[in-house]
Amino acid sequence: MAFALSSKSAAAVVSRAASKPAPAVVRAGVRSSAKARRNLVVSNVAAPAKEQWNVNIHGPGPNSDRAGLPQLISKEQVEALEAELDQGASIAALRRFNDALRNIPADRWESVLRPVFNELCFNLESFNPAFTSCLLMVQRTIGVSDYVRRDLALKNLIQPLAGEYGMHNGQPQLKTHRELFSDFFTSLFGYELQALLADSPAPTAAQQLFASMLRDISTAGGREAEHAAIGHNAVLNMVPSEHVPLLRSAMADHDRDFAAFYNHVADLIEQGCSA
Known part of the structure; x- marks a missing residue:
């Protein structure tokens, strides 16, 4: 940061x-x-230089706005929904977590942060299978969703997922985000991340958040699979405007689950500082 x-x-x-x-x-x-x-x-250890990589943004076009198809959600509607999250419980929990980080005693930061990094390690990696599930759910709408809209949504979704593994358009494969996180951990603690994972209990809060995300994605929130397209540009290419309430509900669920996770890691810091 x-x-x-x-x-x-x-x-x-x-x-x-x-x-x-x-x-x-x-x-x-x-x-x-x-x-x-x-x-x-x-x-x-110097932070790695900012990645310079190209991403192709595929927006709705004439072939995806053909007569007879439902009107798609607009960029302005998506941004308005995102703005609602700025006042959500997860942002408040994240601020609490950041405040707790700033108040760690100088002589105890390692012991306090070890259980936090155990949770964060699982949490950050869990987005990879969660995002892969999003991609699969969109692909599974074959024969249900419009051919062009589905294809454009997938073209947008695959790029950030590939980026997690260091793959960017027109470039050799770089370090994966997992490797970068491991490097950061080693630079901070002076030993390998694997040593922490071998000595730590199961990261229950991160596991619970992952289970909630995977459940909501794989069941489409209990709704039809065609409503499960996730990702900003994927949403713009896939989601009819009539489903704004559905999208708001999904974002509220995500907000609730993330608030629970970040409140838990904030609790870990505060408990470690007071022990």
Whole structure:
């Protein structure tokens, strides 16, 4: 996450910390704004350069807006639904999680964060099978949904899924997102992620969130499979405008489940800090 430091002296603190031999250094009281001081964990391993990759956005066209087909949902309708989530329970839980991170004592961050990273590791990887299930559900509408609309939705869905595995248009395969997460963990803790996973209990909150996502995707929320297209541009190519309430309901379910997960990891941090 990018942030700006308020002074050259604060930037110098970060620079010196990043050059230390330790895998990560905590600097207390770094000023991050005119009124705020935060504890800052600085990794001495440089973050990878921002990925530069090409994505093709496939929007509705003449062949997918033919006479006789239901009117598709508009970009403005999707953005309005997304804006509703900005006030949702999951955003509040995520803010609580971020606040808890900032308040970890400088001498206890490793012990506090180990159970959190155990949950996050499973959570981040679980999006791969969940997203693959989304792709499958759209493909399974063969013979039910419109041929062109289905194809455009799939063309949009496959690109971010492939990106999870380091595959981008016109480029050699890069590191997968799992490899990048593992590298980040090692740079912060000084040992391999596998060591954490071998010593940790099952990540119950992440497993529960994954089960909820997979259930909702695989059953289309208890509705017809043709209503299960997920993904911003996939939605624009696939979902009739009459199903805005259905989409809102699905997003509300997702908001609820994510709030439960991030409240749990915030609980882990707060309990670790008070132990």
